[in-house]
Amino acid sequence: MSVSSHASSFAAPRTDAAGRVALIGLSLAEMQATFAAHSLPGFRAKQVWHWIYHRGARDFESMANLPKDMRALLTEKYSIERPSVVTEQKSSDGTIKWLLAMADGQQIEAVFIPEAERGTLCVSSQVGCTLTCKFCHTGTQPLVRNLGPHEILQQIMHARDMLGEWPKPGEKAVSGEGRDLTNIVMMGMGEPLYNYQNVAKDHALHLRRRAADC
Numbered sequence: 001m002s003v004s005s006h007a008s009s010f011a012a013p014r015t016d017a018a019g020r021v022a023l024i025g026l027s028l029a030e031m032q033a034t035f036a037a038h039s040l041p042g043f044r045a046k047q048v049w050h051w052i053y054h055r056g057a058r059d060f061e062s063m064a065n066l067p068k069d070m071r072a073l074l075t076e077k078y079s080i081e082r083p084s085v086v087t088e089q090k091s092s093d094g095t096i097k098w099l100l101a102m103a104d105g106q107q108i109e110a111v112f113i114p115e116a117e118r119g120t121l122c123v124s125s126q127v128g129c130t131l132t133c134k135f136c137h138t139g140t141q142p143l144v145r146n147l148g149p150h151e152i153l154q155q156i157m158h159a160r161d162m163l164g165e166w167p168k169p170g171e172k173a174v175s176g177e178g179r180d181l182t183n184i185v186m187m188g189m190g191e192p193l194y195n196y197q198n199v200a201k202d203h204a205l206h207l208r209r210r211a212a213d214c
């Protein structure tokens with residue numbers, strides 16, 4: 001599974017407490033644009049993209065085909081962030097549930113469900129939810145905010161970290177065969193079709209009322 005380099009991100013570049021720009025969630029074009037500010041040519045962004053999304057690199061020092069001074073620059077200016085794990089629960093059937101904390105401390109769940117023919121990762125799209133489905137614990141929580149594309153990506157990357165599904169040094173990075181994680185469903189916390197930035201309040205209220213009736 002790789003991330004399309006053509007997908008456009010609608011998240012503005014984000015910085016951490018140290019002022020480093022987070023790369024996850026940027027499109028390739030956005031990564032190239034931010035690198036251009038340091039006079040780095042476009043192919044350097046493609047190399048970093050490959051390391052992040054095809055090889056699972058979590059730091060710039062491991063990007064062996066980049067010049068040493070570029071790795072130092074990237075380490076100073078950029079980050080490849082992952083959510084932090086609050087809890088991990090494993091059941092006897094192999095299901096793993098992670099409670100993950102985002103950069104602002106908000107917590108969401110991601111669940112990996114292994115089956116004979118496939119392995120499914122259930123990712124969250126919102127913190128809380130506007131709907132109130134009666135069978136669902138999240139439905140008792142108010143919507144706090146939408147997750148950004150980077151935070152949805154981070155769930156997938158976290159799962160691949162935990163499942164050991166990035167290619168090892170020297171292995172080819174193209175094949176998806178033999179992986180545990182084969183499917184992704186947007187069935188965690190939140191309603192993905194309502195993950196857009198400006199939900200009109202009266203529309204959200206209408207949804208809440210309608211869901212309360214189901």
Ligand code: SF4
Nearest residue numbers: 129131133136139190
């Ligand atoms: S839409 Fe999903 S997350 Fe929201 S209350 Fe219903 S089942 Fe729960």
